Amino acid sequence: MADKFGILAKFDTPADIMHAAEKVRDAGFKRWDVITPFPIHGMDGAMGLKRSWVPRFTIVGGTTGFIAGMSMIFFTNAFDYKILIGGKPLFSPFFAFPVSYELTILFSAFASIAGMFILNKLPMHYHPALKIDRVAEASDDKFFLYIESEDPQYDDTKTRSFVEGLHPVEVSDMEA
Amino acid sequence: MSAERDASLPNPTKWLLIGAVGLIISFVGFFVDPRMASFCYLIGLIFTTSITIGMLFLVMIHHIFDAYWSTVIRRQAENFLAALPWMAVLFIPLFLITYLYKQDTLWIWMNPDHELHGHGTVGGDILYQKKTWWLNETFFWIRAVVCFVSWVYFARTFRRNSFNQDKDGSAEHTYSSRKHAAGGLVVVALTWSMAGFDWIMSLEYHWFSTMFGVWFFANSMRAALAVLILVAAFLVAKGPLKGIFNTKHLHDLSTLSFAFTVFWAYISFSQYFLIWNGNIPEETFWYNFREEGMWYSVSMFLIFGHFLFPFLFMLQFPLKTKYPAMVFMACWILFMQLFDLIFNILPSLKIHGQTAQLFHEPLGFLWLGASVLGGIGILLWAYWTSYHKVKIIPIRDPRIGECLGHNH
Numbered sequence: 001m002a003d004k005f006g007i008l009a010k011f012d013t014p015a016d017i018m019h020a021a022e023k024v025r026d027a028g029f030k031r032w033d034v035i036t037p038f039p040i041h042g043m044d045g046a047m048g049l050k051r052s053w054v055p056r057f058t059i060v061g062g063t064t065g066f067i068a069g070m071s072m073i074f075f076t077n078a079f080d081y082k083i084l085i086g087g088k089p090l091f092s093p094f095f096a097f098p099v100s101y102e103l104t105i106l107f108s109a110f111a112s113i114a115g116m117f118i119l120n121k122l123p124m125h126y127h128p129a130l131k132i133d134r135v136a137e138a139s140d141d142k143f144f145l146y147i148e149s150e151d152p153q154y155d156d157t158k159t160r161s162f163v164e165g166l167h168p169v170e171v172s173d174m175e176a
Numbered sequence: 177m178s179a180e181r182d183a184s185l186p187n188p189t190k191w192l193l194i195g196a197v198g199l200i201i202s203f204v205g206f207f208v209d210p211r212m213a214s215f216c217y218l219i220g221l222i223f224t225t226s227i228t229i230g231m232l233f234l235v236m237i238h239h240i241f242d243a244y245w246s247t248v249i250r251r252q253a254e255n256f257l258a259a260l261p262w263m264a265v266l267f268i269p270l271f272l273i274t275y276l277y278k279q280d281t282l283w284i285w286m287n288p289d290h291e292l293h294g295h296g297t298v299g300g301d302i303l304y305q306k307k308t309w310w311l312n313e314t315f316f317w318i319r320a321v322v323c324f325v326s327w328v329y330f331a332r333t334f335r336r337n338s339f340n341q342d343k344d345g346s347a348e349h350t351y352s353s354r355k356h357a358a359g360g361l362v363v364v365a366l367t368w369s370m371a372g373f374d375w376i377m378s379l380e381y382h383w384f385s386t387m388f389g390v391w392f393f394a395n396s397m398r399a400a401l402a403v404l405i406l407v408a409a410f411l412v413a414k415g416p417l418k419g420i421f422n423t424k425h426l427h428d429l430s431t432l433s434f435a436f437t438v439f440w441a442y443i444s445f446s447q448y449f450l451i452w453n454g455n456i457p458e459e460t461f462w463y464n465f466r467e468e469g470m471w472y473s474v475s476m477f478l479i480f481g482h483f484l485f486p487f488l489f490m491l492q493f494p495l496k497t498k499y500p501a502m503v504f505m506a507c508w509i510l511f512m513q514l515f516d517l518i519f520n521i522l523p524s525l526k527i528h529g530q531t532a533q534l535f536h537e538p539l540g541f542l543w544l545g546a547s548v549l550g551g552i553g554i555l556l557w558a559y560w561t562s563y564h565k566v567k568i569i570p571i572r573d574p575r576i577g578e579c580l581g582h583n584h
Contacts, residue, residue, distance in 0.1 A: 094449050
């Protein structure tokens, strides 16, 4: 089977899958994931996930928004078409601030959402797990863990016996 | 848990002595250099009172939202509330100093014969005459009493409920605190704004800003959170809270501190922006005083030191979860908080005919240091006295189990 996506294991309780995830993490696998009906607190640590990169997108978006607001008002009011209002200076950071501030928030929000989509590889219309009907149980009361065949450590027989050693309820292959 | 005195923790009496020394120097100042010393005393008093009022707000916010993450640190905030009656006592010298001299030591509108720079006296000033219904001496002192009575009432209620719950574990105390928090938030928000208007804003009675009460609130919350972070770090380092207060709790406190940094900047900017944009002489003169000479540097220092630096510092997740970083930031915020009060209070000396050059007058440093030391000494004396009497966490609070397991 050349186009095998990976190995899927099913677990009955959140505790079982937490322990299994810790073992997979410690075994050094890189390309694997868990599918659960609800967020399990502590799973991030059990999977060895680092802090999200989304904040970096946010700060870039926010800075861009702030600079955009300031330069937009400078360009329109003090450069392209000079307007003198109430004896105020043509440009001052004070009256440009509220607009810049709003744009900071707007651009931060856009950048955060875009960053989230990019990092999660969304939109994802197809995933090999969807081919297996049993995975639908992950929206009810079962917990799944899979290791991809793309993982550098992956080996058909060794990884399968490793996954069986995690004491899952059942193990199956996933087609790509 | 901490019913018997732990020798490694500070002795309350030591702090009482430190406070007493500070206060005695301040009182000497009332006779040597009355105006400067009483202005500095006002700064010191408001600095310490704002910390305790901030604690009161934190306790009320905890109760009104039925929060769980803050349960572990709530007891320390309650310990600080023990200082509120003493803050009322420390307010009495301001009453005495007012009548020791010709009523215009601090609040010039109290003396109708006070000469205004260039245009007659206070009594003949139409701007004062229109405000007499609010700015008259009787009403002023009544308001101060109302403020302190309401604060002490709420502080005592929350402390009593919390300490009684340690004994009997009844949920009734939590319900009682929640009801009091609902009313207390409204009452304390109004009285604390009123205190800001009366004690600081009326120093220059021509000036008015509707933002002022909110600025006062934001400032006191920042100070209280900074003190709470310092106390938590101290108790974790010394042992009593070790293993109880975790970095997730620290992160939450830091995040709240960060939120109030932004809130403070938002309010301070809005106040400046509206006055700058409106450009009315009764309002702009207040900022004009603060753009002259060294006050310009102080203003700039506030923008960068009280907002931009803490903002960029606490924007970073790793720093918010580390004790050394947050201890540094808490000390920095407290220092800047004092600067902010100096910025708001001291330039008013100018309308007393003195140039407010605190930094060119060595005695000013002495009075300011003495009054801050006096206030802080009394505050920590009350805190440690209360600390040694009660348990270190509200051990039978319905939410305490949830709070101790708080790690996500």
